[in-house]
Amino acid sequence: MASDHTRAAILNAAERLYADRGFGDVTLRDIVAAADVNLAAVNYHFGSKDELIAELFVTRSLATNRERLNELKSAEEAGGGRASIESILRALVGPTLRGCLGPDRERSTAARFMIRASIESVPPIRRIKNREIDHLRKFAAAMRRSLPDCSEADLYWGLHFALAMAHQTIRDSERLSKLSEGLCDLNDVGGMIERIVAVSVMALTGREVEKKAPARLVTRDAR
Amino acid sequence: MASDHTRAAILNAAERLYADRGFGDVTLRDIVAAADVNLAAVNYHFGSKDELIAELFVTRSLATNRERLNELKSAEEAGGGRASIESILRALVGPTLRGCLGPDRERSTAARFMIRASIESVPPIRRIKNREIDHLRKFAAAMRRSLPDCSEADLYWGLHFALAMAHQTIRDSERLSKLSEGLCDLNDVGGMIERIVAVSVMALTGREVEKKAPARLVTRDAR
DNA sequence: TTGCATTTCAAACATTTGTATGAAACTATC
DNA sequence: GATAGTTTCATACAAATGTTTGAAATGCAA
Known part of the structure; x- marks a missing residue:
């Protein structure tokens, strides 16, 4: 070899x-x-060129998926088989966001590559992404266990919205930064994750997240 | 001529x-x-080819932006200069979603073109999208009037999340459909809009939307 | 070393692509 | 109906790009 x-x-x-x-x-x-x-x-x-691109992408996305599942497993073990919805969502969006955003200097080539892959949708990558569904089903299942009273449709919408916020934040971080003239701190990945988790939990349960959120979405003093 | x-x-x-x-x-x-x-x-x-693509895209996106601003204006007039946050967000995401999703038969070529434009990001279109910020500022301003107690950063995050959910629902409607095995009804655009608006309002205010939502995200009976 | 498989290399191939050209056809105005 | 401006057309151009080829180099085992 x-x-x-x-x-x-x-x-x-x-x-x-x-x-x-x-x-x-x-x-x-x-x-x-x-x-x-x-x-x-x-x-x-x-x-071929496409196979080169595909190999780059699968390597990176397998790594992300592995990380997601590890976090999910930890969360479920910590909760005795049933993880909190917060921790499930955190396991879902955390690895991707941490991988792709954060201080410029720390942003690895791999992360920048994945951002590109999410912005420019090129055929070989699209083909791979289509197989991502099985991976997401595991999170849907965990969510179902965590929120047994939630309707299936609401569950999927919640999952979808969580991913949507995470994904679009990666894709359009520049727009958000310009629009807010720097007010939205894209370097604070932890805070960003908690925002997305908090909103997703509210979407799923209709109530605010109450505990252990280092940064909350709603921080206004006004009631 | x-x-x-x-x-x-x-x-x-x-x-x-x-x-x-x-x-x-x-x-x-x-x-x-x-x-x-x-x-x-x-x-x-x-x-040139790029100018052809650009012309196609500006035509369609100007139409959407016009529609958005019309809805916003109506909402503000109805509210005596200050529109409710719900109606602002509805004006923001409604036109795009109505244009791009809904029953197959009704989905126009224009709508399918815009979906493509949002999935495959091609240079001439990217260039145009970068000028969209001024348009969004108008919505940020309306939101600020509607929620004077909301912090600036939270406002932008809320706007961003609303757009993220709408945009990603368009881009990935197929995945959501497959993932949920048809449970999430992508033909019910009205319901989808209200879901997104409801979640966004919760994100911004920390409370559920209470009135006039034909479809609510949280429909479970369990408390 | 000899022989065999793997790897590298320069060069050429084969297309595809957007764009340019210059003549012809057409249209409207005087 | 001649003229000038506009539009259409067939064709050629030029450049880029992924892929292939066949020979040379290299590594390795017997």
């Missing part, structure tokens, strides 16, 4: 270039130039 | 093709074939 050096160099260069400039205007020639390997190496090692 | 026939034929064909197959794999040659005009006509009438 040789040293894998070329393969790894391609993956690194590709991830960085895609993260920096998007899928639209990065060519194989750009990638091999940055990786300092031969043009044919991409097709030799990956088969 | 001649009959404009060619120009219109191109716009129609392009919108339909982009709506059906996405920006990725529709070429100018596909468009002119569908419109039954000469290849050079696109560049003659629009200057």
Whole structure:
């Protein structure tokens, strides 16, 4: 299998270039130039450009999914088999948000790549995303256990809204930042997660989250 | 100025093709074939492919923005200058959702085009979207008048979340439909709008919406 | 070393794509 | 009906891009 050096160099260069400039205007020639390997190496090692992109994306999204499930498992164990709805939602949106947002300096190439992947929807990635449903079903199941009185439809809407807020915050963080002229602190990922969790819980239960929220969405003094 | 026939034929064909197959794999040659005009006509009438796409998008999004502002104005007039937060949010997300979702048969080419535009983010459209902020500021201002005690940051987060839920529901309606196995009714646009408005209001005020919501997010009987 | 498989390389391929050109057809005005 | 301006057309251009090829290099086992 040789040293894998070329393969790894391609993956690194590709991830960085895609993260920096998007899928639209990065060519194989750009990638091999940055990786300092031969043009044919991409097709030799990956088969095609799309398969290279797919490999980059599955690697990263498997990691995120694993992290989500770990958090979910911890939460369920801590709750004796039934996790609180807050902790379930936190496990759902936390890993993604922590991975993709936060201080610029800490934002890894991997994170920037995933942001790109969520902004520019390119065919090989779309195909993979379509298989994400089974993963989400596990969270739906946990939510059902946590909120046995909640209707199925409301459950799915709540799950959907939680993901929507998280995902769109990643996609459009720049717009929110401009719109609020910096008032919305996108570096405070923890606070952002709690906001999204709080809103989602309210959406699901009709009541505010009361405990252990380091940052709450509604912080006004006015009643 | 001649009959404009060619120009219109191109716009129609392009919108339909982009709506059906996405920006990725529709070429100018596909468009002119569908419109039954000469290849050079696109560049003659629009200057370039990107300008054609831009024209399609601005036309549609200006229409949506106009509709939003009309609704906002109506709401403010009805409330004597100060609209309820519910009606403001309804004016914000309603036009987009009504335009893009609903029964298949009623879903116009224009709507399907806008969905595409929101899924596949292509450069000319991205450029236009960046100018959308001024439009949103008007809604932020209305919200500020409606909720004078709400902190600025919370206001922007609420606006952002409302848009996030609406936007992502459009983008990912298929996933929600599959995930919920049809339980979440995406044809009931009215109900969907009220769900999003209700959640957004809760996010902003910490309380449930109480009046005139034809469909509420929280419909469980359990307390 | 010899032989065999893996990997690298330069070059070419084959398309596809948006755009440009210049002549022809058309239209409206005088 | 000649003229000038506009629009249409067939065709060519030029550049970019993913992929393939076949030979050279490299690594490794016997």
